[in-house]
Structure formats: C-alpha cells, structure tokens
Amino acid sequence: MEYLILQTLNGIQLGLLMFLLAAGLTLTFGIMDLVNLAHGSLYMVGAYFAWTFIAWTDSFVLGALLALPAALALGVAVEMVVMRRLYARDHLDQVLATFGLILFFNELVRVVWGPAGKSVALPSFVAGTIDIMPGVPYPAYRFAIIVVGAVVALLLAWLVTRTRMGMLIRAGASNRRMVGALGVDIGLLFTLVFGLGAVFAALAGLMAAPILSIKIGMGDDILILAFVIIVIGGIGSVKGAFVAAMIVGQIDIFGRAYVPDLLKTFLSAAAASSAAPAISQVLIYVVMAAVLVWRPTGLFGQRS
C-alpha cells in the first residue's frame, strides 16, 4: 500500500512536470496552429536562466522567480522575430524554421554558458523528506513540484475558462479574423499566449534542473514525450494535456516499477533486466496508438 502510494506520487510529480511543458505546446499548436519544435529549447533556456539567477542571488526561489520573467521576455522576442512570420505558412515550413531554432539555441547556450553541464543545488528547506503518512517519507522537493505544478495547472484552467483573455484565446482559435474584426488585437494576443507557453516551459525546466541536471539539448528528448501527451490529450485542449500527462507519468513510473519483475517470471534475469527499460519506454507509445484507434482526435480533441 505504502509502495503504491509512493509510486503514484512519483507518477503525479512526473506528470505535472510534463504537463507544464505540454501546456504551452498544446496552446501554440491547437490555438495558434503553430508546430513549435523549439518549445524544448525554451525549457532548456529556462533552466539555464535559473542557474544564472540562482548563482547571482544565491537563492533558489529568487533565482527561479527572476528566471520566469526572463523566459517571458525571451518568448515574446522569439514570437515577434520568428513565429509571427510562420502563422500563415504551412506546417512543413514551421517544422523547418523551428528545427533551425533548436540548433540556434543549442549553439547559443554553448557560446554563453559553455559546453559543460550545470547542476543546481536544492534549497535547504526542501532538501529533506516529509512524511506523507506516518512513517512514510517522501522527498520534500518532489512534493514541492507537485504543489507548484498543481497550483499552476489550476491557474491555467481558471485563465482559459474564466477570464476575458481565456475567452479571447478560445475565440481566436476558432475564428481569428472575426475576433480581429471585433477590434481585438489578435497579434498581441498570440504574442501573450506564446510568452505564457515559454514561461510554463521555463518553469518545468527550472523545476527539473535539480533532478535532471542542466545540459545542452535537455529539451530535445523530453519534447517528443510532450508531443505524445498533446496527441493523446487532443491537440489544443489544456484539459486533455493535463489528463494525458497524468496518464503518461503513471505509465512511465509503473512501467519502471513492475515491468522488470513481470518479465523475470518468464525470461532469464539477465534478459529481463536488459529488455525492461526498453519495454517500459515503448508502453507509452502503445497507449498513444490505442487512444488514437479509439478516439482519432485524442481524448479531448475537438478537431477532426
């Protein structure tokens, strides 16, 4: 029981981290109709920003708080300089241009921060454990990720469903020209949405930094998972991204927890431990394929 609770929490923590990344991606893909491969670069640069600010301020929280506006500024700049020119183009052009951005950002980071990786020390107040139940300790930092992730997810839900800006985002998605004709500055709106996505990506990057360490190309690996999540959840749906991220998080954790032992029941120990990591990775794609067969637009997708 204790084991199940710990693994479930691990899955929630991983899922929330991936939701933060997927939220920005699904907003830009679904609402702005923009395929942004460089979303992982914003995740990476967010982590590097945080590293720099943490070194300057000598405080994890202050550094993180400074990194978020910096990521917003970067997101807005990228939207104004590059993305704005891509909205009217087809997806292939967008893929090419944003793939170029990945190369650009990886090289930029190499020039600015150097080729070696960076590591971020945990702030002392979350370095220990907290008891989630009497006698069952859980890493305090991971619990903090769950809390921050949950709060941000709620904020985002409130923003999209309850505010004027959220209403405009949804309206802009279904008919961009009509919203423009009503006097809304749709260009500004898209800039804000893109900037918001950048902030979420940076938040995911900086929260992952103490666990996964910071390196060039760190966003490229996780971006594929983020795309899987928005496809499972339904492109453009923040709710779908949330549900899918939770599912993927649990599959990943429980795959790692149970697949090796399951395999050992009918394979040799050596073969089982070699095959298990690969099989638990593949599980996520199996689920994606199953969801797409069942619902071709994803769990909460609107588009056909």
Place this chain on the structure above:
Amino acid sequence: MFARFGAAAVGLSLLAAPVHAQAPIKIGFVSTFSGPQAAIGQDMRRSVELALEHLGGKMGGKPVEIVFEDDQFKPDVGKQRTEKLVQQDRVNFVTGYIWSNVLLASFKSVTDEADTILISANAGPSQLAGELCNKNFFSTSWNNDQTPMAMGAYLQAKGVKSLYLMAGNYAAGKDMLAGVKRTFTGQIVGEDLTKWPDQLDFSAEMAKIRAAKPDGIFIFYPGAHGVQFVQQYVQSGLKATTPLYQVFSVDAITLPQQKDLALGTLGAQQWVNDLPVDQNRRYVADFRKKHGVYPSYYGAQSYDSIMLIASAVEALKGDLSNKDAVRAAVKKADFKSVRGAFSFNTNNFPIQNFYIQEAVKDSDGNATVKTIATAVTAAKDPHFAKCPMK
C-alpha cells in the same frame, strides 16, 4: 669530385637527421569534453598535460603532440573522431575513452583498420578482455568486472546479507552487475538496469528499494549520474536505513557536488589519491597545486597511459617504425605507475591490487576519498582465459 659529392651527401644526411628526429610523437586522446560528463574529460586532460610536463614535453628525445577529440558522450561521434585521429592526423597511439560503449564502437578503427596501438585509460568492456582481445589493445585501467568484484568480496566478508543492484543499461553497467554477482553470493533482492544515459530520475527505483528492504544498495552510476543518484538517495530518506555501496559513482569528479551527502559511502578502486607510492605523491601534489582539486582515477589512469607510451618510446629511442617492437615495448609496462605494482596479463589488461575507499573530509574540509582496506591483491580479470593471446 667524388670526394666532394660524398661530403655533400654526408652534409645532407647530417641536416636530414635532426629534421627526422624532430618529427613529433603524435598521440590521439578521445574523451568527453562537452555536456554534463565534461568534468571527467577535463580531469583526464589535466592529467595528460601534467604527465607531459613531468616528461619535459619529450619522449625519447622527440617532441610530443597530443590531439584531443570530444566524443560528446556518444558512441557514433566517438567512432568518427577516432577515425579522424588515425586516418587524418595519423597518430602513433590512441588513448583515452571513458565509456565502454564508445570504446566498443571505436576500437576496431584503430587496432584493426589502422594497425595502431590503442590504450584505454578507463573503459574496460568484458568483450575486449576476453574473446575480442587484441594485440594492439592495452589498458591502464581495469576490466569492468574487477572493481565491483572487489566490492562484492568486501561486502561478502563484511557479512552483508542482501543487496539491491542498480546500474545504467549499457555495456559497462551489465559488466559491473555481473562483476559484483561473481563475488557477492548473498541474496540479490532487486536489480534494475536504467535507461542510459537518458534516465536521471530514480524516483520509481527508490520506492522499489524501500519496499525491498535490502541490507545495502550497490550502484554503478559514473559522473553526473552518480551526483543525481546520491542526491535522490539522500532526499528519499533511504540513507537513514540502507547503506550505499558503489563503484565509480563517488569520486573526485562527483564529490565536489555530492559534498556531505556522500560522506561515509564505501567504494572500491584500483587507485586512490593517498596510495603511498612516490610517483603518486608527485602526481597528486602537482595536480592539486595546479588546479586546487583532487585528481580522480580517470586522471590517474590517463597519466599512466601517457607514462606507458613514454616508456615504450624511450626504450625504442623514438623509432616507432617496427610495430612489433612497439607492441613488445608497451607490453613490458616498464614505467612507474601511480598505483604501484603494474604488469600486463596475457590479454593486455593490468594485474593489480584493488582497495576499499571511504568518502571523507580532508583537513581543509574538502570531500575526498581515502583508502581503508586492501580488497584484493595482484588481481587478474575473470575473462583473460577466453582471450586467444597467450
């Protein structure tokens, strides 16, 4: 007329001789110089440069040129950089290699296609110690199985009843777990090979360890992975209940980041910075004076690889034209290793001691490792019998 011609010829040959003697000894060095594992490459590079300083920049009277290449922690890049060293730079020796998977992808380009000597300064995959052993391949490190075997033997003697094993899922990780199981005959309550090098989050595995309740955890997570593992091990609260035993995961590379978290952790190694060997005292003292930090075994093995090459070049007076003679001179291992006694087994892997070390603080408060016991003496790897070379 003839006399004058002869004198001119002698004059020419006198001119030519020094030019020939000045053609440098070229050594290619492949390691990881970018990304999160770059700290290891830096330690190796510093040690290579220190070895050259100690040699006065010359081997057998010839200048030495070292070409450093970055494998980017990727087997395909390592192979490509290795090919460049032997095909384009035409180096006389290739050395370096942290990672077994990079070495396995690269070695044939050197040993077979270019008939050039490759000296591994770290990676020691079991295949190269056994059936794939090669007359052009030498090691100044160990075979992967050996260090965990030393650790396993120590834990067995200490009376540890059960272990949970974890390593990265690649050539070296599999060898390491096989190694510890050769000597530790207690219960293995769990075993995880994690996705390498992508997986740095061990939360699911920590929960499994907690549920399995082993007497101890044995890990192999070099460099940046070791830093993350130890941090997450402490964060999960496991340190209070379950001791950690490791190979290659708590060392001079990782301790500056693990700091107090790793203190008290036991590991095995064939070299420790405090070994009472003259050559070692000089190496460690000069390294610390120059860089302000302790060198690691990665550096010590790289230092030895340069010293081994130098001994062969000296013995041949700089003439590397006869490859059989070069191989024979390297095989003699006529150099003073920083680890003390060193000789090559039939498969060109060293016969050497292994020690148990503990992570401690030195008198200045820096985290480091110190020798606490000798685990095995004059150890040979378990694969040499499979090597056709005798």
